Amino acid sequence: MSTAESPLTKKDFKSDQDVRWCPGCGDYGILNAVQTAFANLGKNRHDTVIISGIGCSSRFPYYMETFGFHTIHGRAPSVATGVKLANPELDVWVISGDGDSLSIGGNHLIHTLRRNVGLKILLFNNRIYGLTKGQYSPTSEKGKRTKSTPLGSIDQPFSPISLALGAGATWVGRSVDIFAQHLVSMIEAMDAHQGTALLEIYQNCNIFNDGAFQGFTEKSVRDERTVEMRAGEPLLFGPDGAKKAVRFDAGMAPQVVTVGEGGVAEADLPKWDPSAGSPAAAMSLATAPEDALPVPIGVFRDVQRPKYEDETIAQMQQAKAGKQESLEALLTGSETWTVG
Amino acid sequence: MSTAESPLTKKDFKSDQDVRWCPGCGDYGILNAVQTAFANLGKNRHDTVIISGIGCSSRFPYYMETFGFHTIHGRAPSVATGVKLANPELDVWVISGDGDSLSIGGNHLIHTLRRNVGLKILLFNNRIYGLTKGQYSPTSEKGKRTKSTPLGSIDQPFSPISLALGAGATWVGRSVDIFAQHLVSMIEAMDAHQGTALLEIYQNCNIFNDGAFQGFTEKSVRDERTVEMRAGEPLLFGPDGAKKAVRFDAGMAPQVVTVGEGGVAEADLPKWDPSAGSPAAAMSLATAPEDALPVPIGVFRDVQRPKYEDETIAQMQQAKAGKQESLEALLTGSETWTVG
Amino acid sequence: MTDTEPTTREFTELDQIVIRFAGDSGDGMQLTGDQLTRTTAIMGNDIATFPDFPAEIRAPAGTIPGVSAFQLRFSNFDIHTPGDDPDVLVAMNPAALKVHVGALKKNGVLIVNTASFKATDLKKAKYESNPLEDGSLDGYRLIEVDLTKLTRETLEDSPLDTRSKDRCKNMFALGILYWLFHRDMQPSIDAIRAKFAKKPDVVDANLKVLQAGYHFADISGIFQSSYKVAPASFMQPGTYRNLMGNQGLCLGLVAAAKQAGLQLMLGSYPITPASDILHQLSTYKHHGVVTFQAEDEIAAVCAAIGASYAGNLGITSTSGPGIALKSEAIGLAVMAELPLVVIDVQRAGPSTGMPTKTEQADLLQAMFGRNGECPLPIVCARTPGDAFEAGYEAVRIATKYMVPVMVLSDGYVANGSEPWRIPDEADLPKIEVEYAEERTDGGEFHPYLRDPETLARPWAVPGTEGLHHRIGGLEKADVTGHISYDPKNHEHMVRTRAEKVERIAADIPAADVLGETSGDVLLIGWGGTTGAITAATLRLQKAGHKVSAMCLRYLNPLPRNVETMLRSFKTVLVPELNCGQLAMLLRAKFLVDARPFTKVQGLPFSSQELEDGVMEALNRLNANGGEA
């Protein structure tokens, strides 16, 4: 990756295209966070490629002054994989919505995760189909009334985090559109990861699903209703001073305890380890009921595995080292005869 | 479901079509187990529907004297969902291979699992594409040399079990083609489940991937290399008398201990609970490295959630109860005017 | 009549009026248009509408890409299109004015909301100078109203916040129009009450503003005259409703399923402009309709196939990109010979294209977009009302011939509306569906033993004793349905599947002919261009030209009178919103020089464009001494 002459600022990542999201849409905050993080990370414009599917969120590339490819519904990870295999040096980001990447694109997502292609995936989860004007999505809660479920949805929603863990993801995190600083820090963290990094971002669609996350993201309840996972630290949370924590019961399910009560000492609390040998603890947090427990944000999982494109190239290099063959030799093959 | 006059025998489930798998193929054993289990369960022929995708395994319906639909590659769960929504009374089984259901059909599989459609899915996992003559599959181990990976595969394989758990599956089990009795018992157990039941069956493809599971399924090593999960019992294993067990370490990863050694008492061992509140323990077992730990067989997970088709029908009944409308009234709508 | 009806009012009597509303996506233009349409329909005029949506994503407020428009034409005579150029244009902001003023008739009424003509607004619309001041609107009857201010004043006492108040300004405009065109406000009042039943403040505000607009028009004297259009007199006696195309299709499907005694199962995945079919059918659960929003188009069509296999009427709805994805599975339905209805509400392509714009470019995809020889019947919806019959016919054909049927609609038909005479249930064609009967003799069941007339195989539904059998996508022996690689059998089956589709030609009506059965120019079209073709043809005929038209509902197989008609005119023109797809099929099949007359702009034909095209052809004919 060549470096730009002078480090670019956040503004340098803004394209000249009018941003076309509804006023108040959570997508604005995410765009802002990405531009901030990219500037912080010293990225340049010409090595950066942003690939999206279809959805409100997927218009993202148009607003970024980098290379961008707005592909077709659900297929961004596949196109991005091709880009990486063609040129592993490129810095490739995938932008997708809950419908785009979990409904029509679910298969490409899980295969990308298992292969560990060096892609950074931002999943804008607004628990609704925005662009098509308000049908329920695979992350919409049961009972939700939408245009296509006038009597309420009967589908059990996916947890994108648990699905990713099940697929063998090496880096999985979660943030929120309006948690500006946290969001920037997560984008920076995933940038450092070698392999596929999937960040679920809770995003408010104020037109078709307004307030979907308000129950735990609103300022007044935020501290009580979310818990930030920090590597090496216990899962403490609670509004100022109220030292609550999440730990795991005998059945490996998360439970809330209060530090200092019922014999719970802070020192005894398990330290969060996103790089643990087993993804079980991350799975436990990812599947905890949203209404009964504080919602975890931060890094669920962060482990190392070789990148797919590196292995592809390594294999090619090895093959090249092992066998040099001219085009002529290739065309000729092993068995020939001559006429004339 | 109407009942047949006299209970059918295993033979009654054999169709008159010649079975066209390679001699020695593991599919024969599975066919046999299904026919045995169906007879044991007192099923009849006309309410039973077997739906498959494409692959060697997917020829299965032709050999069963029931209704059968050999559909297209990867789509059996979707067709089967349609059958269930049209007629929830039917007893619908899905037959699929590792390529069919995890490669091209991965998305339909995970969505079926999250919805909990009342389907019984038998996933014949031979870790290879059989029908297309030997390319690697999403469950093939890394480094595997096949027709399409002459220098070895670089893809991290899926664990079908972990993927299913990540998708929110309510019943997930594993058996082996040659563990005849165990296999029959698993088929019977999944039959009893309300909702989607996914059984992974390790199946030997003696032509393109011979001996794939031999390392832990061969008679001589079987007891040492597999552990049977039984609800309410500790995870004991080991050849006669050698009381070994699997338990979980502080990071929730499985480890092998010997009962009576190092202070390990049988009574202290965790009892296996496929119906635990959290899928974390099942996830831990599902992701344990196959070579380092005994391979778990039996039921990973077994929890209750409403069936999709039941909820569909319930909603329809409720709607019918709430509003009776003639076709005429429907066509007329609310605002009309009259001419002439 | 409401209390707002003034006692006396100057008025001019007209035959027809074309009104266009244009504003920002957020200005509620579609809603306003819809209210005026319903009212007008109920008042007994013939109507036709054309909603013109902006790109499916929100554009920044006040910009050109964010402009949303709605055109309504109403009349006392039989009309076929929403009209070319409006008599009245309501422009809510400069962008709307810029996009639409060009279409306004000379001397037409132009109502603008002056509140949104501030410098920043003009800049967003990329106006260099203020059109309200620079004389560029001199050719129109400009009516300047500060809708925003008047609305706010009206709602001074309302507990709503300013943003919500401002949202009511479209009602002020509507009130003005209701006065101007002598419309009854009661239907709208009822509709608003029902719509916001749970928000009494919003109901109050909307009604207040509506009436304020009405009074303002009455009192302010901004109009010299008001206008009256008498109810349409030509209309067949009966009870009418206003019907949109997607709605018509849904009703046709449900009616047919009910007639056939089948449960209807829709497998669908949302996509513009087909999503409303999913929305609408999901409100029909009380009619035994099952709707399944699948994870993608492939799952959607496969679930519908599964439902049909299990004895339901499987239906799947989408637009062009979704058809592309479904094509492999449709092939399975052809092979398995199962009934299925596949709906393609076409939009402008290729690829993602322009999702909110109309086009007719999926005909060849519908014909040929599958691997192998894979024919299926195709019907299309020509107008919103005709969509009912297209849906109904698709079900009839699918179940009678055990075959998937493709229904082509398009964005123009889907979102347009027209008055529809509600059919009498007893007049609906019978659809008789018989499942294969249970058998207890233990003999082998033959799933591909065909009806000698229709060539349909039996519909052998799981759950029926004695009928267990296996089917699938591999080639199968006729009669037994067993897998077969026999070369002659394959040829036989390929030809039989084609023959089955061909035989439907004897079971569909001859295509309607508008005009004489021979002459100078034949316009032959299909689907959503029907209105424009009809209008143009009638005008040309009135002018004495030997022009006829034929607008097809059945595209495969073609109706039996198509060939004769093609051969009976000196020139055959095929108007299509594509590059000449039906023309290609006609040329190949009949070796007739059917000439494409095409437009690919994401917009419907205006009838004027067609008239011009025909006149050109006629002139060419005359120049050649009457020979083509």
Place this chain on the structure above:
Amino acid sequence: MTDTEPTTREFTELDQIVIRFAGDSGDGMQLTGDQLTRTTAIMGNDIATFPDFPAEIRAPAGTIPGVSAFQLRFSNFDIHTPGDDPDVLVAMNPAALKVHVGALKKNGVLIVNTASFKATDLKKAKYESNPLEDGSLDGYRLIEVDLTKLTRETLEDSPLDTRSKDRCKNMFALGILYWLFHRDMQPSIDAIRAKFAKKPDVVDANLKVLQAGYHFADISGIFQSSYKVAPASFMQPGTYRNLMGNQGLCLGLVAAAKQAGLQLMLGSYPITPASDILHQLSTYKHHGVVTFQAEDEIAAVCAAIGASYAGNLGITSTSGPGIALKSEAIGLAVMAELPLVVIDVQRAGPSTGMPTKTEQADLLQAMFGRNGECPLPIVCARTPGDAFEAGYEAVRIATKYMVPVMVLSDGYVANGSEPWRIPDEADLPKIEVEYAEERTDGGEFHPYLRDPETLARPWAVPGTEGLHHRIGGLEKADVTGHISYDPKNHEHMVRTRAEKVERIAADIPAADVLGETSGDVLLIGWGGTTGAITAATLRLQKAGHKVSAMCLRYLNPLPRNVETMLRSFKTVLVPELNCGQLAMLLRAKFLVDARPFTKVQGLPFSSQELEDGVMEALNRLNANGGEA
């Protein structure tokens, strides 16, 4: 020459021989055929082969569905097909005999393995009586050999188990044929040594049995005479190799990529009969080829699109059902105007159809199987050797015009083989690819600014400074590439994408004409029927008929001489393995009565069938006094 060459041998000199091997899937017929083919090719005969695979799933041993066959024709003159009816049939079991004996020429040599004619074997093949005994084979020169017994005897001392020994029996048959046709055994000996290098026991056994078969034929006197076919003399001087179709395609692609200086990236998902392209290209990693086995066809084509976007040559290979799945994404490539090669190795459809059988029924899918107006160039492979050029041309066109190109091959071409003159690297057409250059002036880059001649847009590869820009599947303004909903721009872009494809007509050669450029009957075909059409035409011409042929490699756009040719013959026949797809295109485009001559049996045409068809047309012509 090996030590097995006998000193003297009676022989008959022949111009050509057609040999068919038939046996159980497990009998190694394809392998045996392949050995004989290589040997024969190396000995300088012209060859053509036709492997006929059973259904892709194993049938029970000894049954009809399990029969696998391989036909080889070799000659001292120029041949174009593997021949219709064999001179020699080797039948390894009763099922093989039953399926294939009907094709054997009268008085032909029939070698059977008597070991597998036991009662149970006969029953599996559904023979009522033993054909070796019931006189039904009287018209043939029946040679009965107990291959199994002789093989076992030969291998008495071998350490192999019986099953492995029995597997060698095909080598005994091969040895017999090597003697019978004076073939050199050395190439096979080398090949066997290489193939089983790690299993010396297997090598020993195979070689022993091969030589035993040879000696047996020499000594036993079961043949009255042996046969010699002299090397082909007509062949262009040069170095030759034997080439299969899938292989030829791969080599063409790699050669073109190398000439263009591009890395080749294949995204694929296995499917019969295209999988070998994936297999083959994955062995070319040392040539910088990247292969990616994706999770499905959609991911495969999308990854190829991504690779092309990033500056590689993206390629994707599949068969008909896979094309159906890829169609939405191909539309994206058309819209994004990226180079891409999409390979469809056609098989018998529709749906899953008969996967191992050949057909040409995806032409219209290739032309029209996408939503919207979405044209792309199509080339096809006519013979195994021609596949090289089809692949090469596809790359040239894709990169020069920035467009996805469809390559149609079929099972017959893909698995067939012929001698191929290895081209000189220097003779390969240049392919010049230029990426857009980096720019540091800070100005806006225009991704849709076109080359005025080709209408190609620049290939602006990520990683290049100053070229950052955004593209996608929405309609875009020409030049800037920004999203555009402008009606006129849409029309312009739709027509421009079509025009770009049309302009390729000036950049491809006129189609080869076999024979005069006018006459009574023109056969016009494409792809895999080329061999049969050529053979039939040559024979008809020899017989003095005014018949010419034109076998197309370029299907869209059509070569410039097609129209004139169509108009210069009294009858135009279009032989195709479908229901008349090219015929439809020709009729629509040129309004010429091109008549479909079709076969849909999963089998290639025999040249006899074509001759008969033409003779019928000639007779019809004569009956009509020379008028069509």
